[in-house]
Amino acid sequence: MPTRVYKGYGAEAAVFLAARRRLAIRSYPVLPPERGQVRLRLLRSGICGTDVHILAGRLALPGRELILGHEFIGAVEALGSPRLRDGLGLRLRQGDRAIACVARPCGRCFNCRRGETASCLAFGVTYLRDPGEAPHFHGGFAEQLHSPAGNLVRIPRGVDLDAAAAFPCAGPTAIRAFDFAGNLRRGELVVVQGSGPVGLFAAAWAARAGCVVVVIGSGSNPARMKLARRLGARLVLDYRKVDAPARLKAVRALAARLGRGDGADVVFEASGAPTAIPEGLNLVRTLGRYIVPGQYSSSGGVEIQPQLITFKAIRIVGSGQYKLADVGAYLRFLAADRGLQRIFAACITHRHPVGEAAAALAAAAEGRAVKAVLVPR
Ligand SMILES: [Zn+2]
Ligand SMILES: [Zn+2]
Numbered sequence: 001m002p003t004r005v006y007k008g009y010g011a012e013a014a015v016f017l018a019a020r021r022r023l024a025i026r027s028y029p030v031l032p033p034e035r036g037q038v039r040l041r042l043l044r045s046g047i048c049g050t051d052v053h054i055l056a057g058r059l060a061l062p063g064r065e066l067i068l069g070h071e072f073i074g075a076v077e078a079l080g081s082p083r084l085r086d087g088l089g090l091r092l093r094q095g096d097r098a099i100a101c102v103a104r105p106c107g108r109c110f111n112c113r114r115g116e117t118a119s120c121l122a123f124g125v126t127y128l129r130d131p132g133e134a135p136h137f138h139g140g141f142a143e144q145l146h147s148p149a150g151n152l153v154r155i156p157r158g159v160d161l162d163a164a165a166a167f168p169c170a171g172p173t174a175i176r177a178f179d180f181a182g183n184l185r186r187g188e189l190v191v192v193q194g195s196g197p198v199g200l201f202a203a204a205w206a207a208r209a210g211c212v213v214v215v216i217g218s219g220s221n222p223a224r225m226k227l228a229r230r231l232g233a234r235l236v237l238d239y240r241k242v243d244a245p246a247r248l249k250a251v252r253a254l255a256a257r258l259g260r261g262d263g264a265d266v267v268f269e270a271s272g273a274p275t276a277i278p279e280g281l282n283l284v285r286t287l288g289r290y291i292v293p294g295q296y297s298s299s300g301g302v303e304i305q306p307q308l309i310t311f312k313a314i315r316i317v318g319s320g321q322y323k324l325a326d327v328g329a330y331l332r333f334l335a336a337d338r339g340l341q342r343i344f345a346a347c348i349t350h351r352h353p354v355g356e357a358a359a360a361l362a363a364a365a366e367g368r369a370v371k372a373v374l375v376p377r
Helices: 049-055 161-166 170-180 197-208 222-230 244-257 276-283 306-311 324-335 338-346 354-365
Strands: 003-006 011-017 022-028 037-046 072-079 097-100 144-148 152-154 189-193 212-217 235-238 264-269 284-292 315-318 348-353 371-375
Touching: 011 354, 022 354, 037 097, 037 161, 049 354, 072 144, 072 161, 097 161, 152 324, 161 324, 161 338, 161 348, 161 371, 170 197, 170 264, 170 284, 170 315, 170 324, 189 197, 189 244, 189 276, 197 212, 197 222, 197 264, 197 338, 212 222, 212 244, 222 235, 222 338, 235 244, 244 276, 264 276, 276 284, 276 306, 324 338, 348 354, 354 371
Parallel strands: 003 022, 189 212, 189 264, 212 235, 264 284, 284 315, 348 371
Antiparallel strands: 011 022, 037 072, 037 144, 037 371, 072 097, 097 152
């Protein structure tokens, strides 16, 4: 349980104490935003797998104390300068809802100069500041957030808050990866490895692109398997019950029935398990695309059969970060489909106030949650 180290007047934040790998709930004064900055009031703040990795010590960050959380959605309370615009050029006004992104591409490196800001060579992150330093609320696990206006993406009217909060990081991650791989064509067979947020979103995206979708997931959380179906997967395979040879057989049989080639047109790796890679190389068809955005932390190596890449002429496409335009694409995708919004909203299974951030992180870490979010008190 987190301890209340200091309880003053203001708003609460869950501060990550790096040395002890735990959270402390602290209160800081709510200050006016600095020039070019926007202060937002918490509406939803998602727990991401990355946060779980950081808390478990598998991903190191500089700094002794910081406020984690990069999936903050808030209502604009105050603007630090008149006529501020969000990262996509839209005017921001009090009361607007916006997603706050934390990545700060440098704008000057080889990749940024070519518009490839998702692959910046000198990324900064807005939340790497000591919360003791004013205006205190630098990260997402808090009741307030101070963000540069250019890191915000305004949420269009008609987009449900819970729906937007379901995949604000996983969605753009998948969208960028699909884009790098030349996107999808109607009728393609797409196998998604993994039933976490990135995998579930990828399944929804592919199904709505008119593809036939297979999800290989873990039945340890049956809610995820059910959601994969609701999001449009034709076939959902529990990897604990259906072994790798049977999975390969099922995918090849489906490809044959659909009149496709010797496997899936596209395999999308969203499990983060290195062992998924040799299987993906088997599942993808000759001349198919293998998209790999899911290997987010170092989980060791794995043996592959490189001749498969050669003989099947497989295109392997990696993808790490996303750009603000991908967040815009995520919101447009949602805005266009009310039915999908209802299913996305149902993905939020755990809600906790900031003071119970540790409980929300535990629900995510133990796989009990499809999506855990922090909400206002
Ligand atoms: Zn994330
Ligand atoms: Zn750069």
